[in-house]
Amino acid sequence: MTDYKYLTVRDEGRIRIVTINRPEVMNALHSEAHHEFEPMWDEFAARDDLWVAIITGAGDRAFSAGNDLKVQAAGKRGPAVKSGFAGLTNRYDLNKPVIAAVNGVAMGGGFEIALACDIIIASENAVFALPEPRVGLIAGAGGVHRLPRMIGQKQALGMILTGRRVPAAEGKELGFVNEVVPKGQAVEGAMRWAAMILECSPMGVRASKQAVYQGMMEPTLEQAIRKVYPAQQANMESQDYIEGPKAFAEKRKPEWQNK
Numbered sequence: 001m002t003d004y005k006y007l008t009v010r011d012e013g014r015i016r017i018v019t020i021n022r023p024e025v026m027n028a029l030h031s032e033a034h035h036e037f038e039p040m041w042d043e044f045a046a047r048d049d050l051w052v053a054i055i056t057g058a059g060d061r062a063f064s065a066g067n068d069l070k071v072q073a074a075g076k077r078g079p080a081v082k083s084g085f086a087g088l089t090n091r092y093d094l095n096k097p098v099i100a101a102v103n104g105v106a107m108g109g110g111f112e113i114a115l116a117c118d119i120i121i122a123s124e125n126a127v128f129a130l131p132e133p134r135v136g137l138i139a140g141a142g143g144v145h146r147l148p149r150m151i152g153q154k155q156a157l158g159m160i161l162t163g164r165r166v167p168a169a170e171g172k173e174l175g176f177v178n179e180v181v182p183k184g185q186a187v188e189g190a191m192r193w194a195a196m197i198l199e200c201s202p203m204g205v206r207a208s209k210q211a212v213y214q215g216m217m218e219p220t221l222e223q224a225i226r227k228v229y230p231a232q233q234a235n236m237e238s239q240d241y242i243e244g245p246k247a248f249a250e251k252r253k254p255e256w257q258n259k
Contacts, residue, residue: 005036006029007040008058009040013198014051015053020064028066028110029067029085035081037083038087041088045096051096051198053096053097054099054190055088056100056101056103060103060104063100063102065105066108066111066112084141095206096209100120101121102126102186103184103186104123104126106129107128108130108137108139112139112143115142115143115150116142121179121181122171124168126167126186129159129166130143134163143160147160150175150176168180201235201240202258203238204240207229207232209231210229214227238259240258
């Protein structure tokens, strides 16, 4: 396993648990950190034995406070990575599911990391915001685009234009949080969701994820439905496509081969 300075990685079976590891600055990230995240996600995507990832923050105060503004203000901002904030926000071809276990503050880029994930599990003390306009910036790592697609234009603009802080319970009401769990149990909650995903065909899950995201880019619903997406085609040609119905007919748990 690679040694990292700004994150930790723990693989448990088919689940990769990634922890943003800068608790002294509420897990804010800078260029050096992004450059560590990028190859880590590349490896996760390439590994056949890893099916789901969970990302969280070190400590009990913050998931991530976003961009390290002190580093930026000091003029030490390094080159950007093509895969975006935490190597994730511009990663559009990752068909494996990623769960955000938000254990505290998720501000700016931190919230954008969570929005780039497929499922958000939030501890009851979690707080979400896109406060960039308050410091003369824009939530350009996907926040201004992903949030209105998830919760609707007016609700999203109510957050984006004010930078207001939204607690976990309201986040669930708005629709960007899947589940609120007690303080300190965000990762445990994410592990429960990951376990449910692992009961499903990995190829079926990836085909479904790709179809959802790519289908939303189609001009009409009919075009989205009629199109067969690459991961969907691979799924139909796989052994697991046969194993699932066979296991159901034989009243047993399927043995997914991921091929």
